[in-house]
Amino acid sequence: MKISVIGTGYVGTVSAACFAELGHEVICVDIDPSKIDMLNRGVPPIYEDGLSELLEKHVGKNLSATSNYDYAINNSDVSFICVGTPSDNEGNIDLDIVKAASASLGKALRKKKEYHVIVVKSTVVPETTEKVILPIIEKESGKSTGNFGISMNPEFLREGKAVHDFMNPDKIVVGSLDKRSGDIVASLYSGLNCEVTRTNPRTAEMIKYVNNSFLATKISFSNEVGNICKELGIDTYEVMKAVGKDFRIGPHFLNSGAGFGGSCFPKDVKALIGKAKEVGYEPALLRSVIAVNEIQPMRMITLLKNKIPDLKGKKIAVLGLAFKNDTDDIRESRSIPVIKELIEEGAIVSAYDKMAIENMRRIFPDIEYYNSAIDALRGADACLIMTEWNEFKSLDTEFSIMKNRLIIDGRHMQSPRKDVDYVGLCW
Numbered sequence: 001m002k003i004s005v006i007g008t009g010y011v012g013t014v015s016a017a018c019f020a021e022l023g024h025e026v027i028c029v030d031i032d033p034s035k036i037d038m039l040n041r042g043v044p045p046i047y048e049d050g051l052s053e054l055l056e057k058h059v060g061k062n063l064s065a066t067s068n069y070d071y072a073i074n075n076s077d078v079s080f081i082c083v084g085t086p087s088d089n090e091g092n093i094d095l096d097i098v099k100a101a102s103a104s105l106g107k108a109l110r111k112k113k114e115y116h117v118i119v120v121k122s123t124v125v126p127e128t129t130e131k132v133i134l135p136i137i138e139k140e141s142g143k144s145t146g147n148f149g150i151s152m153n154p155e156f157l158r159e160g161k162a163v164h165d166f167m168n169p170d171k172i173v174v175g176s177l178d179k180r181s182g183d184i185v186a187s188l189y190s191g192l193n194c195e196v197t198r199t200n201p202r203t204a205e206m207i208k209y210v211n212n213s214f215l216a217t218k219i220s221f222s223n224e225v226g227n228i229c230k231e232l233g234i235d236t237y238e239v240m241k242a243v244g245k246d247f248r249i250g251p252h253f254l255n256s257g258a259g260f261g262g263s264c265f266p267k268d269v270k271a272l273i274g275k276a277k278e279v280g281y282e283p284a285l286l287r288s289v290i291a292v293n294e295i296q297p298m299r300m301i302t303l304l305k306n307k308i309p310d311l312k313g314k315k316i317a318v319l320g321l322a323f324k325n326d327t328d329d330i331r332e333s334r335s336i337p338v339i340k341e342l343i344e345e346g347a348i349v350s351a352y353d354k355m356a357i358e359n360m361r362r363i364f365p366d367i368e369y370y371n372s373a374i375d376a377l378r379g380a381d382a383c384l385i386m387t388e389w390n391e392f393k394s395l396d397t398e399f400s401i402m403k404n405r406l407i408i409d410g411r412h413m414q415s416p417r418k419d420v421d422y423v424g425l426c427w
């Protein structure tokens with residue numbers, strides 16, 4: 001099948017490369033010319049394990065990129081909308097980018113005679129596909145459904161494991177208004193070993209929000225339990241390991257720590273809160289999920305100040321800037337509020353991350369960045385572990401280079417030991 005992918009960020013680029021791997025002919029579309037240029041040279045605009053290899057294999061054969069909507073729509077049968085859906089100032093979903101992409105798609109569709117399917121892959125609150133995107137496409141194309149199809153196909157991949165997750169999904173959800181477009185979208189995934197859940201667009205939209213909100217709830221629940229355990233001198237990891245053996249609960253997402261970040265959980269929970277409010281429901285639990293998540297990074301600072309009350313002029317090493325391991329993405333990273341607070345307290349921040357330094361430099365251009373943990377730790381008065389990079393588990397003699405061997409661990413990467421003053425965030 002011929003596919004166009006609108007928006008070549010994390011989801012768009014990974015989807016495009018994986019659809020190419022599944023044998024489809026794929027054209028990527030983006031308004032950012034630098035991304036188009038990179039893709040056409042086979043260079044991934046973002047880091048994802050395995051992505052570079054897929055681009056190398058398919059660019060120039062069945063994968064290309066353009067900023068020309070007309071060309072992409074004319075030369076494809078199905079278009080996936082994969083543009084960003086950030087939060088607005090109140091935390092509600094901001095649909096401006098989706099609206100702009102839908103308008104461009106609609107205009108291009110006006111010039112096409114053949115049936116075309118539009119698929120919303122961006123995460124959008126329930127009713128958006130039917131009440132926002134569809135009317136824009138109808139208006140701009142001058143066509144009505146039947147002449148084109150529309151489906152909602154949420155994406156569940158995890159950053160850092162995105163290629164693996166796309167190729168090995170545990171669910172594929174296709175919500176369509178008409179059977180024809182739903183059948184076409186489902187058929188695109190026929191090379192994968194996964195049942196396709198068929199439903200309507202608003203249910204598909206809701207499934208994505210419930211999925212992310214439930215995972216975020218598990219994390220905030222575990223963090224709250226961890227905060228209580230800490231006061232009682234109980235190791236919350238021991239508690240949750242046992243609790244997770246209950247098949248109704250499961251062992252995943254029970255690790256307490258500095259909280260969740262990233263481009264999805266915070267904004268998606270807030271967007272669902274916004275949608276609930278819009279329909280007259282007060283979502284008390286979801287609000288608490290966000291509130292607990294805001295507390296966690298500040299607890300890192302509180303624990304640090306318990307040991308060093310005045311941080312002015314103190315060198316604090318921050319290990320980990322990405323919102324999680326195996327990605328260069330720093331969106332909503334819990335390191336951001338921590339570094340902000342350290343700067344406000346007058347501390348000298350020395351930061352290290354395997355992949356995310358360049359991204360963090362745009363937010364904090366004036367802190368010190370180092371290319372290794374040991375360089376960031378040199379002469380430090382304390383160290384905060386903020387991301388669960390594997391390499392932080394094996395740090396050992398490196399701590400001896402610190403001026404004062406104090407470790408505040410936000411990710412359970414280390415354990416108590418004699419030669420350092422070790423403080424676990426929730427354990």
Ligand code: NAD
Nearest residue numbers: 007008009010011030031032082083084085101122123155
């Ligand atoms: P992103 O910000 O990384 O990428 C969006 C891309 O769209 C950018 O390259 C941007 O230049 C491009 N773009 C903006 N306006 C455009 C337009 N009018 N026409 C064409 N391209 C345009 O976003 P992302 O992280 O890939 O997320 C995309 C969507 O997928 C969001 O709704 C997000 O919530 C959802 N999602 C993301 C993840 C994830 O892990 N990142 C996982 C599942 C779902």
